[in-house]
Amino acid sequence: MKVALLAGGVGGAKMAEGFDGLAGVELSVIGNIADDASFHGLWVSPDIDTLTYSLAGRIDRTQGWGVADEGHRALGVLKELGAETWMTLGDRDFGLHIYRTAALARGQSRSEVAAHVAQTFGVKSRILLPTDDVVQTRVRTAAGWLSFQEYFVREQCRPEVLELDYAGIAAAKPTAAALRAIAEADLIVLAPSNPLVSITPILEVQGIREAVRAARAKVVAVSPLIAGKVVKGPADRMMKALGLRADALGVADYYGDLLDHMVIDTLDAALEPPIMALGRGCTVLQTLMTERAEKQALAAGILGALA
Secondary structure (H helix, E strand, O other): OOEEEEEOOOOHHHHHHHHHHHOOOOOEEOOOOOOOOOOOOOEEOOOHHHHHHHHHEEEOOOOOEEEEOOOOOHHHHHHHOOOOOOOOHHHHHHHHHHHHHHHHHHHOOHHHHHHHHHOOOOOEEEEOOOOOOEEEEEEEEEOOOEHHHHHHHHHHOOOOOOOEEEEEEHHOOOOOOHHHHHHHHOEEOOOOHHHHHHHHHOOOOHHHHHHHHOOEEEEEEOOEEEEOOOOOHHHHHHHOOOOOOOOHHHHHHHHHHHOEEEEEHHHHHHHHHHHHHHHEEEEEEEEOOOOOHHHHHHHHHHHHOOO
């Protein structure tokens, strides 16, 4: 079965690990690139790297991002020299960012770089980019506009979100590989990632949403909210701040008729009838993923429910 997974960082990586470990599944992960930014002259792609490190078995399991067995000597030198170091980049991580930046300077596309890194690190599933153009999420707060990393890392999601913008999205062209993965998929899954800043920047790339609508596959979303709370990240606070209902029903309503089916946690079983009243199918499963067995069980449960 061909599965196309649209995914952000930590939650998306866990869902990717679940499908990646199932026999008979050919997985293509279309990752969010709107968190990308330049630090210390290097191009950093946090969500793509989290997906890659996770599927390569290199991820720091404790924090859910970055590389295991990491050091921060390079960051220490930068701090000593007076550079801003609020974006935590480890020594091994720096190696990847140096490679990516040099490859881009040589004229390679972002997709080519991501594919080479994944293959070199031993990732079996395909990691695809929705576009090779630069798209960057911006967050408007009372203090003005911030880049997503400034809001997420430097400000630790404290400011209230007044507005979101995806700079460059209007001109961004989809990659042929992403469109092909969607068209050929037997199942399209929207990962339990932040709907506003992880999934929407993928869908809003020219032609991606239309390709999902036109696909022969069923489209299922896994709610990132459990009992109205996120496992990690600011999705619940962002949704509330922007006037959206911050629970699994709100996620289903936000995605609208793009969805055929919604997967929600057992703690949200009471939301199954109202979600079905929206005209969506709904399956109740344990969606909290900590261990690998739980990730695979959720992926298998999704396949079973939509078989």
